[in-house]
Amino acid sequence: MDPNTPPHPRAAAPQDPLVVYFSSISGNTAKFVAKLGFPTVRIPLRTGEDTPIMDRPFVLCVPTYGRPRSGETIPPQVMKFLREPRNRELMLGVMGAGNTNFGEDFGIAADKIAAKCQVPVLYKFELMGTSEDVTRVHEGLTAFWTRNCPPLPA
Numbered sequence: 001m002d003p004n005t006p007p008h009p010r011a012a013a014p015q016d017p018l019v020v021y022f023s024s025i026s027g028n029t030a031k032f033v034a035k036l037g038f039p040t041v042r043i044p045l046r047t048g049e050d051t052p053i054m055d056r057p058f059v060l061c062v063p064t065y066g067r068p069r070s071g072e073t074i075p076p077q078v079m080k081f082l083r084e085p086r087n088r089e090l091m092l093g094v095m096g097a098g099n100t101n102f103g104e105d106f107g108i109a110a111d112k113i114a115a116k117c118q119v120p121v122l123y124k125f126e127l128m129g130t131s132e133d134v135t136r137v138h139e140g141l142t143a144f145w146t147r148n149c150p151p152l153p154a
Ligand SMILES: Cc1cc2nc3c(=O)[nH]c(=O)nc-3n(C[C@H](O)[C@H](O)[C@H](O)COP(=O)(O)O)c2cc1C
Pocket: 022, 023, 024, 025, 026, 027, 028, 029, 030, 063, 064, 065, 066, 067, 073, 097, 098, 099, 100, 102, 105, 106, 107, 108, 126, 127, 128
């Protein structure tokens, strides 16, 4: 096996970072998150579907979808997820996906969520991210998890 292959999600240790994400049908964020090799929970595509209610700490990964008429940038599916108090309580940080063509609105949904929910913006990346983004997030999130979610003593 290629030593650079990230571990399969099912092989992840219980204390591994958990990534909750939304991705539209273009699937960029889904592709990025899959490359991390951490356990994941996907927020459903349809707002009519039940939103996940979390029972352990996680980081959120969210693309920005700007709507010029309303000025909103957070996908409604993510708004529904964040309306659950338990989800807001357990969220440790947020990562933003976007496209730098949008200038100062690049990944702005993550900034808005961070400000509203009082969590840090951990990282921003374009589209499905580069291999450097994957390495940096994998390392950074592992260190962040060790600091914020130390394993329980045996
Ligand atoms: C209608 C529309 C509006 C968008 N608005 C923004 C934006 O304001 N800022 C930004 O950084 N990216 C914006 N994007 C780019 C998406 O965030 C980017 O393509 C992202 O990778 C989509 O993720 P997904 O394929 O997982 O849904 C927009 C894309 C679309 C189609």
